[in-house]
Each structure stands twice: as structure tokens, then as C-alpha cells.
Amino acid sequence: MTVQFQVNRETVELDVPGARRLLDVLREDLGLTGTKEGCGEGECGACTVLLDGQVVDSCLVPICQVDGHAVTTVEGLGLDRGLGRPSPERRAVVDDLDPLQLAFLEAGGAQCGICTPGMLLAGRAFLASGAAPTDEAIREAIAGNLCRCTGYTKIIEAIALGASRQATTEAGRA
Amino acid sequence: MIEPPVVSPDRLADAYALLAESSHRPIAGGTDVLVQMTAGSGPPPERLLDLWRLDELRGIDLDHDALSFGALTTYTAIRRSSVCRDLLPALVEAAATIGAAQIQNRGTLGGNIANASPAGDMLPVLLATDASIVVGSVRGERTIPAAEFWTGYRATALASDELVVRIRIPLVADRQVRFRKVGTRRAHAISKVVLALSWVSPSLEGPWQAVRLGLGSVAERPIRASATEAVLEGQPPISDTADRAFVSLAAEIKPIDDVRSTADYRRAVAARVLHRLIRDAGGW
Numbered sequence: 001m002t003v004q005f006q007v008n009r010e011t012v013e014l015d016v017p018g019a020r021r022l023l024d025v026l027r028e029d030l031g032l033t034g035t036k037e038g039c040g041e042g043e044c045g046a047c048t049v050l051l052d053g054q055v056v057d058s059c060l061v062p063i064c065q066v067d068g069h070a071v072t073t074v075e076g077l078g079l080d081r082g083l084g085r086p087s088p089e090r091r092a093v094v095d096d097l098d099p100l101q102l103a104f105l106e107a108g109g110a111q112c113g114i115c116t117p118g119m120l121l122a123g124r125a126f127l128a129s130g131a132a133p134t135d136e137a138i139r140e141a142i143a144g145n146l147c148r149c150t151g152y153t154k155i156i157e158a159i160a161l162g163a164s165r166q167a168t169t170e171a172g173r174a
Numbered sequence: 175m176i177e178p179p180v181v182s183p184d185r186l187a188d189a190y191a192l193l194a195e196s197s198h199r200p201i202a203g204g205t206d207v208l209v210q211m212t213a214g215s216g217p218p219p220e221r222l223l224d225l226w227r228l229d230e231l232r233g234i235d236l237d238h239d240a241l242s243f244g245a246l247t248t249y250t251a252i253r254r255s256s257v258c259r260d261l262l263p264a265l266v267e268a269a270a271t272i273g274a275a276q277i278q279n280r281g282t283l284g285g286n287i288a289n290a291s292p293a294g295d296m297l298p299v300l301l302a303t304d305a306s307i308v309v310g311s312v313r314g315e316r317t318i319p320a321a322e323f324w325t326g327y328r329a330t331a332l333a334s335d336e337l338v339v340r341i342r343i344p345l346v347a348d349r350q351v352r353f354r355k356v357g358t359r360r361a362h363a364i365s366k367v368v369l370a371l372s373w374v375s376p377s378l379e380g381p382w383q384a385v386r387l388g389l390g391s392v393a394e395r396p397i398r399a400s401a402t403e404a405v406l407e408g409q410p411p412i413s414d415t416a417d418r419a420f421v422s423l424a425a426e427i428k429p430i431d432d433v434r435s436t437a438d439y440r441r442a443v444a445a446r447v448l449h450r451l452i453r454d455a456g457g458w
Contacts, residue, residue: 001180018180019222021208041209043362048276054250057276060208062201064182065226122275143361144274 003067007032008076018064022056023047025063026073034074034117038146045145048118049073055125055144074117077101077124099169100124100162109158111149118145123159133163175212182224186231186310186339189223193335194312198223200337202246203280205273206289231284231339234258243341245284253278262343264351264370268299274361284338290328290395293365297324297396299353300341301388302370308340315339327394346384348376352451356443358434365391366435367444371451373406378457381410387448392429392440401426402448411456420449 001018004011007030014029026032026049038046040059047058050072077098079085086092094102100123103109110116119142126133126141138156147155181198183189192198199219201207203226210216225231231246234255241262243252249269252258258266272278272286272295286296287307300307300320307318309332318331325331332338351372357363368390373382385406387399402422409415429440 001182017177018182018224019177019211021175021212024175040212042205042273042277045274045276051279054279055276056279057205059212060204060276060280062180062204062208062222062224064180064224065204067182125275140361141275144276 001064001067003063005066005068006070008072009070009079014063016063018062020063021059022049022051022061022063022066022071023058025066026058026071032073032075036114036117038114043146044115045118045122045142046115048121048145050121050125053125053128055122057144072121072124074120077120098124099165100127100159103162103165104155104158107154107158107161109150109155111147115145115147115149119147119155123155123162126159127163127166133160135160176214176218178211178219178222180222180224182227184227186228186337189225189228189337190310190312190335192223193337196221197334200225200288202226202282202285202288203248205277205281206285206291225337236261239345241343241345243283243343245282245287245338245340247283247341249273249278249281249283250275252283261345262303262351264353264372265296265299265303265343267353268296268355268370271295271355271357271360271363277362283341287323287341288330288332288338290324290330292327292393292395293368293391294396295355295365295368295390298368298370298388298390299351300343301396301398302351302372302386303343303349304386305344306342307338308342309336310339311336317342321398324395329395346374349374349384350455352455354447354451356447364434367391367429367440367447369444369447369451371448373455378455379410381408382406383408387423389427389444391434392427392444397427399423399426406452411452413453413456413458416449416452416456419452420445423448 002015004013026035036046038044042057042060049058078096122142122145138159198221200223231244233244235242249272252269286294305320353370355368356366370388372386374384385403390396405422424441424445429437431437
């Protein structure tokens with residue numbers, strides 16, 4: 001079937017089997033390998049992306065259900081910075097990163113990295129929800145994302161740091 | 175990974191017509207169907223019927239004496255519904271125990287019902303609240319009481335051309351509903367035991383009427399523990415009642431050993447949870 005949807009604000013149109021997993025379309029058909037496959041059964045959250053701003057496991061979403069919708073992957077974080085997309089001519093720099101990615105760097109919120117894209121998107125959705133960034137609320141927001149390295153503490157600190165920066169930025173704008 | 179052909183109708187009538195024509199595996203949010211396809215558990219579906227565009231099957235409505243849920247109502251929609259939080263908080267609690275946000279954003283009440291897992295976490299609540307499941311096909315709609323819907327291991331009263339379309343939960347004055355799930359961790363645990371208890375009583379200490387006890391993960395399908403309900407019926411929530419209900423439930427259920435738990439643990443914990451709920455209700 002022909003499906004048309006947005007990925008990181010660009011419209012794509014593809015002719016693919018409707019039952020193909022969003023995860024496979026992203027990685028195999030679109031070459032967006034930032035999204036990782038962990039368990040393939042909705043337990044680990046490594047393949048988390050945003051679908052219309054909500055976290056989903058892309059291994060459990062058939063592409064027919066993405067037609068007409070908008071997907072954000074880890075490659076789409078940082079587009080708000082206004083630098084445009086990195087390319088072979090303009091390599092990505094620190095300024096391309098979303099503030100939450102910078103917070104993960106500073107807090108040491110990544111080790112092996114396979115959970116990181118999913119953690120970032122779960123964190124992004126949490127910050128966008130406007131919920132108070134208590135330890136309990138952050139833990140619930142990432143309850144669907146497993147990390148086998150960090151023990152979660154630094155990831156939670158990174159999301160809390162991202163939230164405090166967001167609050168400062170919003171206060172500056174007001 | 176097998177990618178069967180899929181058809182995505184926009185109208186419920188078209189979905190019924192497709193099901194009447196040939197067998198399709200319905201798919202709602204995909205949180206069970208895609209897991210089964212990826213794992214290769216069971217024969218792969220020949221064709222998929224994608225229900226996701228059927229907006230007729232969305233929404234939570236309050237009519238004067240019942241809450242009505244479209245089959246595609248997600249767990250997130252239940253958690254966010256103020257009418258649910260006010261009138262049926264036990265259903266909101268149950269929705270919050272399923273998976274985590276990624277699953278709750280996609281998984282649906284109708285999917286939990288049709289998937290018919292003995293561990294389906296919403297199902298004991300539907301049993302304890304006398305819910306009705308409205309199913310439809312080209313032949314029209316019919317209503318099946320929750321207590322008659324799950325007929326065996328992953329078997330339901332649905333005909334092959336029927337879809338779950340709505341769930342109706344009657345609202346009863348002075349009814350209390352309690353939910354408790356026991357799993358390995360808070361998020362993403364498949365239940366070892368899941369239990370919902372309801373009763374009607376105008377006062378905290380008074381005798382219980384219309385007692386309903388729904389359980390999951392203790393039999394080949396979600397069940398009502400009718401012998402234990404009879405033990406509780408007409409009794410006040412005192413220590414003696416709780417002790418008798420404990421003994422009754424431990425004798426009534428016949429759970430099995432499996433990868434998640436043991437029969438002994440399940441029997442003991444189900445009875446303990448029930449005892450605790452009665453104690454909490456009685457405030458002693």
C-alpha cells in the first residue's frame with residue numbers, strides 16, 4: 001500500500017506492505033538507524049518514537065496505522081535549534097542537539113547507548129507534557145524503557161536537568 | 175517477519191462486510207497482534223483487518239446509568255478521562271498497571287477483551303462490574319455479559335465475523351470496586367494474580383450485597399469466584415468474614431504453575447489479597 005506521513009517534519013511517501021512495522025520502515029526503508037530494536041515485543045522501549053507527540057514502541061505499530069500521521073525519531077530532536085539538518089557538507093555540532101540531549105551529555109545519562117534514543121524520546125514527551133518533574137513522575141515516564149547499564153539514576157538526573165532548563169527558558173520568555 | 179496483506183476500512187459497515195466475506199485477523203493498537211506475529215506464536219494471520227481508522231469505535235460516554243466505551247478506547251484515554259476517574263476509579267487503576275506509556279497509548283479495551291488472555295488486566299474489573307460487551311457484524315449487534323464472554327483458553331463467544339464494538343459498564347449507587355494486580359514489578363509485568371472485587375453497601379460497616387469477585391491468571395480464562403461471592407454475600411466486612419472468604423477462595427481457584435508463578439503462590443496470594451481488601455474496607 002502507499003502510505004504518506006511525516007518523519008521529523010519531512011513528508012515521505014512509500015509503497016510498502018501495510019503490516020510492516022514502523023521500526024522496519026524507519027531503519028530499512030528510510031535509513032534512520034537511530035531507532036534501535038531491542039526485544040521486538042514491546043517490553044524494552046529501545047524502539048520508542050513519538051507518533052503525533054505520544055510515545056509508542058515502533059516495533060508494535062504497523063505502518064498502515066501511521067498513514068497521515070507524524071513521527072519524530074531521535075534524528076529529529078534538535079530541529080528546533082534552527083540550524084537545519086546536518087549533511088555531509090555540514091557535520092552535526094553540539095549546537096544541533098536538543099537541550100535534553102545536552103542534559104544527557106552533561107549528566108552522563110548514557111553508557112552503551114542502545115536505550116538512549118528511546119530514553120530521549122520518552123524524556124522529550126515527558127517534558128512536553130508539562131508534568132512536574134518529580135523523581136516519581138520521571139520514573140513513571142521512563143518505566144517502559146529498560147537500561148541495563150546506568151541503574152537509571154543519571155538518566156533521571158538528566159531528564160530533571162532538562163526540565164529545569166526548560167522551566168528557566170520558559171520563565172525567560174514570559 | 176511475515177507481512178500479511180492488510181485492509182484499513184474507514185467505516186464500521188465496511189469492516190463488517192470484509193469480515194463476512196473472508197476471515198481476517200482484526201488488529202486494533204497492535205500491542206498483542208504484532209507481538210504474536212513477530213514471535214511467530216501460532217499460525218500467521220492470512221489477512222489483517224486494521225480497525226484503527228474506525229472513529230465510530232472511539233470515545234467514552236456517560237448515559238444516565240452506565241459508562242460506555244468504544245472498543246478502540248486506549249488505556250491512556252481511560253486514565254485521562256475525568257468521568258472515569260470520578261465514577262469508576264478501579265478501571266483507571268487497572269489501565270495504569272498495563273505495560274507503560276508506550277503500551278497504554280496504543281492498547282485498547284476492546285483489544286484486551288478480544289485477545290482473551292487469562293492474564294488480561296482489565297477483564298476482572300469487567301467481571302466485577304457486570305459489564306456487557308456489545309459485538310457487531312453484518313447481522314447486527316448483540317450484547318454478551320462479561321461473565322459469558324470468555325469461554326475457554328483464549329476462546330470467546332465472538333463469531334468469526336464479529337467485532338467487539340462497545341463495552342457498557344452499569345453504574346450502581348453505593349457500589350464499591352477494588353482492583354489489585356500482583357506482578358514482578360510495577361510496569362510491564364504480566365500478572366501473577368489480578369483481582370477485582372465489588373459490592374454494594376450504603377455504609378462502611380454494613381453488610382455487603384451484590385458481591386462480585388473477578389480474577390485473572392488463576393484459571394484458563396478470566397473467572398468469577400462465585401462460591402466465594404456467596405460466602406461474602408450479606409456479610410459485613412469483619413474479621414470472621416475475611417477469614418472465611420480467605421479459606422473459600424484458596425479452595426475455589428485451581429491455578430497452575432507456569433513461567434510467571436506457581437500454583438501455590440497464586441492460591442495463597444489471591445486469598446491474602448482478598449483478605450486484605452476486606453480488612454481495608456472494614457477499617458480494622
